[in-house]
Amino acid sequence: MFRTIKPSAASADRARLSGGETLEQLVRAEEGLVSRRIFTDPEIYRIEQEKIFERAWFFIGHESEIPNPGDLVTRPCGVDPVVLVRDDEGVIRVFLNSCRHRGMRVCRTDKDNARFLRCPYHGWAYRTDGSLVSVPAESHYGPGELEKEKLGLIPVAQLGIYHGLIFATWNEHAPPLKEWLGDMAWYLDIIVNRTGGIEIVGTPQIWDVDCSWKFAVDNFTDNVHVFSAHQSLVQLGMLPNDPDFACHGNMITTGNGHILHFVKGAPGEAAFLYLGLPKEMWPLFDKNLKPAQKEIAAAHGISAGTVWPNFHWLQLVTSGEMNGHPHAYLNFRLELPLGPTRTRMYSWLAIDKAASAEYRKISYETYVRTFGPGGIFDQDDMENWEDCTIANVGPAAKRHTLHHTMGVNRKTDPNWPGPGRAYSDSYGEMTQRAWYAEWRRMMTAADGAGK
Ligand code: FES
Numbered sequence: 001m002f003r004t005i006k007p008s009a010a011s012a013d014r015a016r017l018s019g020g021e022t023l024e025q026l027v028r029a030e031e032g033l034v035s036r037r038i039f040t041d042p043e044i045y046r047i048e049q050e051k052i053f054e055r056a057w058f059f060i061g062h063e064s065e066i067p068n069p070g071d072l073v074t075r076p077c078g079v080d081p082v083v084l085v086r087d088d089e090g091v092i093r094v095f096l097n098s099c100r101h102r103g104m105r106v107c108r109t110d111k112d113n114a115r116f117l118r119c120p121y122h123g124w125a126y127r128t129d130g131s132l133v134s135v136p137a138e139s140h141y142g143p144g145e146l147e148k149e150k151l152g153l154i155p156v157a158q159l160g161i162y163h164g165l166i167f168a169t170w171n172e173h174a175p176p177l178k179e180w181l182g183d184m185a186w187y188l189d190i191i192v193n194r195t196g197g198i199e200i201v202g203t204p205q206i207w208d209v210d211c212s213w214k215f216a217v218d219n220f221t222d223n224v225h226v227f228s229a230h231q232s233l234v235q236l237g238m239l240p241n242d243p244d245f246a247c248h249g250n251m252i253t254t255g256n257g258h259i260l261h262f263v264k265g266a267p268g269e270a271a272f273l274y275l276g277l278p279k280e281m282w283p284l285f286d287k288n289l290k291p292a293q294k295e296i297a298a299a300h301g302i303s304a305g306t307v308w309p310n311f312h313w314l315q316l317v318t319s320g321e322m323n324g325h326p327h328a329y330l331n332f333r334l335e336l337p338l339g340p341t342r343t344r345m346y347s348w349l350a351i352d353k354a355a356s357a358e359y360r361k362i363s364y365e366t367y368v369r370t371f372g373p374g375g376i377f378d379q380d381d382m383e384n385w386e387d388c389t390i391a392n393v394g395p396a397a398k399r400h401t402l403h404h405t406m407g408v409n410r411k412t413d414p415n416w417p418g419p420g421r422a423y424s425d426s427y428g429e430m431t432q433r434a435w436y437a438e439w440r441r442m443m444t445a446a447d448g449a450g451k
């Protein structure tokens with residue numbers, strides 16, 4: 001059911017770089033060979049702006065972040081700033097956060113509730129539905145000089161919502177969100193609808209890292225790094241002291257570049273069943289999930305996934321303190337590229353609406369101790385992303401490839417009960433290869449429309 005479009009000769013020509021190479025030569029995803037150049041090269045970064053960040057669907061936020069009319073948050077859609085707002089009628093809208101007059105940001109706060117969006121520069125004011133309502137010094141415009149009805153805020157081309165997750169795209173030719181997600185929606189059900197829905201806690205943590213956005217993405221479904229990069233957590237008794245701790249599971253690619261895994265963690269331990277949620281919530285899984293979805297959720301403790309290109313979930317079971325008990329939390333992540341070697345991270349905590357006050361507290365505490373800019377996991381990861389970036393900026397490094405061959409010959413697992421291509425053993429690089437293959441397809445597609 002997924003589309004595969006081979007790049008045309010014309011589009012391949014357009015993808016030829018100034019040195020004469022093509023992106024097909026640089027990204028041999030099926031062989032697991034990816035040029036280091038794609039991570040730091042300003043020319044490739046410029047092509048990404050047009051081919052990916054103007055074309056793909058992007059996660060903007062969750063409905064629970066803007067429950068009331070006038071509620072708004074500011075976010076990126078691709079690399080452009082947007083306002084996500086619930087208008088006076090309760091309709092969710094996403095606009096370019098830029099005034100129609102001189103382009104000033106109309107909202108300069110992360111989160112607010114407003115009747116009108118008033119530009120701080122000359123005072124043009126917009127309703128929450130984006131229409132321009134008032135212009136100071138309006139009487140000084142002559143007849144026909146100001147057509148207010150044509151000067152509303154610029155909306156995204158398409159907006160889609162799945163179980164409260166709000167996505168948008170600047171691309172009017174992109175397939176609808178349902179088609180874009182494809183089989184990934186089946187797995188998103190397990191993550192966000194297992195107990196009847198989730199909600200965001202507070203506001204996202206936002207911070208900048210000196211790294212290529214792609215190194216952060218690459219890390220997200222990488223299980224092999226856990227025992228090495230996070231060895232200090234093993235030594236503190238916050239992770240199992242087992243090098244194969246994260247290998248008991250399946251890696252899955254669902255098409256369109258979407259990728260995920262389910263990991264058992266410490267097999268058989270109750271803390272690692274039902275995605276680590278407390279026992280009193282387990283009956284809700286039966287109520288909200290299909291039998292195969294429930295079977296997967298019940299047998300696993302950990303899951304991470306990437307909705308192509310840059311939205312991730314992390315369902316983790318870990319301890320938040322030395323030799324403590326493992327607890328679960330659900331983390332959403334987004335990378336906003338600020339340049340080829342600088343990335344803004346967004347990190348949300350989500351909690352099942354049905355969760356008890358006790359679970360909310362322990363889930364929150366475990367999350368802030370382990371993830372986000374002050375989290376012990378994230379600090380380990382960020383150091384690796386930054387050093388991978390530094391080491392691959394130079395011309396000598398850029399002549400060589402990186403190595404993503406683990407499981408390149410592995411057969412799919414016929415017993416996996418879910419859709420997509422599943423591979424047993426969650427130590428493998430099938431997910432990264434699928435992500436880079438989609439990156440290459442989008443970067444070389446004639447229309448770049450993801451179809
Ligand atoms: S830039 Fe917004 S009112 Fe002038």
Ligand SMILES: [Fe+2]
Nearest residue numbers: 226229377381
């Ligand atoms: Fe990590």
